[in-house]
Amino acid sequence: MYYVAHRLFAAHDRALAALLADRLALKLGEDQVFLPFCDTDEEDLVADLKGQRLFELDRDRLRRIRALIAIVHGPSPDDGVCMEIGYAAALGAPVILLTTDFQDYSTALHGPHTVFPDPLLDTLATRIIRFPRLGTPTEPQGGSRFADFAARNHTQTQHALNACVDAVLQLPTRPPTTPSPSRDTDTVFAEPSPYTPPHTRFPGLPHATDSTIRVPTRFAAADPITAARHDWAAALRSTHIIVDASGPETPPGAALLIGAACATGQPAVMYLPRSTYTHASGREPNYRNLMIQYSAVALRTPSEVTTWIRA
Template sequence: MYYVAHRLFAAHDRALAARLADRLGRKLGVDQVFLPFCDTDEEDLVADLKGQRLFELDRDRLRRIRALIAIVHGPSPDDGVCMEIGYAAALGAPVILLTTDFQDYSTAIHGPRTVFPDPLLDILATRIIRFPRLGTPTELPGGSRFADFAARNHTQTEHALDACVDAALQLPARPPATPAPSRDADTVFTEPSPYAPPHNGLPGLPPNTVSTIRRPTRFEAAAPLTAARHDWAAALRSTRIVVDASGPETPPGAAILIGAACATGQPVAMYLPRSTYTHAAGREPNHRNLMIQYSAVALRTPSEVTTWIKA
C-alpha cells in the first residue's frame, strides 16, 4: 500500500495529491494506493468523535504501508503530514518527499543549506523530488502572459508527479519493519519550538526530574544533517519525548517526533500553553491537527510537564 500524505485544508493541495494518487493507481492498481480523507470519506463518516476516528483509520493504514509519498512545501510544512512522515520513518518505510518550494534553508546567511526548514525532513527522505527554480517559460499562441505563467507551473508540476511515480516504482523490496530501538533508562528528549523565544521555549525542568535530558543540536550545528541524524537516534532511544507544540501549528520537528513515538509506542507529550482551536462541519473541535491531537498528551503548564516526566 502506497500512502499519499498531503495538507488537507487547501483545495489545491488536495487536488495535487489526488492527481498523484491517480497516477500511482494506474501503474500499481487503485487498491494499492491510499489517499487520506478521500478513502476515509470524511463527509459521510459517522462517529461520535469524527476527528479521532479519522486519526485511527489513517494510523491503521500507516502501519501497513509499502511506502509514504508526502507533499511538503513552504517554510511551514503541514504538521499532520510531518507526523505521518515520522510515523513511517520510525517503522522503516521508504519516504518520498515532493516539494514545490525551490528555496533552500539555513540558520546563518552563509551557513550550510538544507532542502527543508527542519533538516529532520532531509535525513528521513529516501528520495526528494523538487525543482531548483520556476518552470521553463512556454509559448502559447494567443495566450496572455498569465496563461503562459500558469502553463510553466502546470508543466513543472506534471514533471514532478511523473518523477514521484517513477521513484515509487524503483523502490527496492521493503525489508521487515524496523524494530523499535532499545531505550536508555530514565532519559527524556526535549524538543523546543522554533516559534517560541528564546529558541528553547520548553519550560525548564527542576533538578533531579530525570537522570538525563537530551536536547536537539541540529539548529546550531555546523553540519545540520549529521546533527539531525544524531537528534533522531537520540530521541528514539529516550524513555520519553516531550515537545513544545507552540506556534501557529505544531513545528515540523515536534510533529515528526510525535509520529515516530506513536509508531513505536514511546510515551510522548506536547507542551501547549495556548491552543488555537479548529472547527470543521460535523467534527469535534481540535486543539491541534487531529494527527497530533490524538497521538500525544497535551500539557498546559510547566508543572504538568514535570509531573508527566516523573510519572
C-alpha cells in the first residue's frame, strides 16, 4: 500500500494529492494506492465519533504501507501529515516528500539551510522531490498575463508530480521491516514548542522525576541535520515522550514524534494548555488535528504533567 499524505483542508491541496494518487495508480494499480479523505469517504462517513473513526481508518492503512508519499509546503507544515510521516519513518517505511516551496529555512540568520522549517523532516525523508521554480515561460497564447502565469505554475506542478512518481517506482519492492527499538531506562524526551517562551516550557518537569530528561539539540546546532538524527534516535530510545503541542497547529517536530510513538506503542503525551477547536459537518469538535488528537492524550495543566511523569 502506497499512502499519499496531504493537507486536507483546502480544495487545491486535495486536488494536487488526487492528481498524484491517480498517476501512481496508473503505474501501481488503484488497489495499491491509498488517498485519505477520498478513500475514507470523509465527507459522507457517518459514525458516532466521526473524527476518531477517520483516525482509525487512516492508522490501519499506515500500519500496512510499503511507502509514504507526503506533500509538504510552507513554514507551517500540516501537523496531521507530519504525524503520518513520523509513523511511517518509525516503522522503517520509505518516506518521499514532495514540495514546490521556493523558500529555504534556517534556525539562525546565517545558519545552514534546510528544505523544511524543522530539520527533522529533512532527516526522515528517503527522498525529497523539490521543484521550487515556475515552469519556463512560453510564447503568449493570446490570453492575459494571469493565464500565462497559471500555465507556468501548471508546468511546475506537472514536473513535480512526474518526478515524484519516478521516485516511487525506484524504491525497493521489498516491504519495510519494522525496527524493534531498545529503550534506555527511565528516560523522558521533552520536545518543546517554538511558540512557547523558554521559561514556561513544561512547567515543573525538571523537578517532577528522577528520570533523565532529554531535549532536542537540532535548533541550536551548527549541523542541524546531524543533530536531528541524534534527536530522533534519542526520542525513540526514551521510555517516554512528552511534546508541547502549543501553537496554531501542533509543531512539526512534536507531530513527528507523536506519530513515531503511535507506531511503536511508546508512551507519549502532549502538553496543551490552550487550544482552538475545529468543527466539521457530522464530526465531533476536535482540539487538534484528529491524527494528533487520537494518537496522544492531552495534558492541560502543570500538575497533570508532573503526575504523568511520576507515574
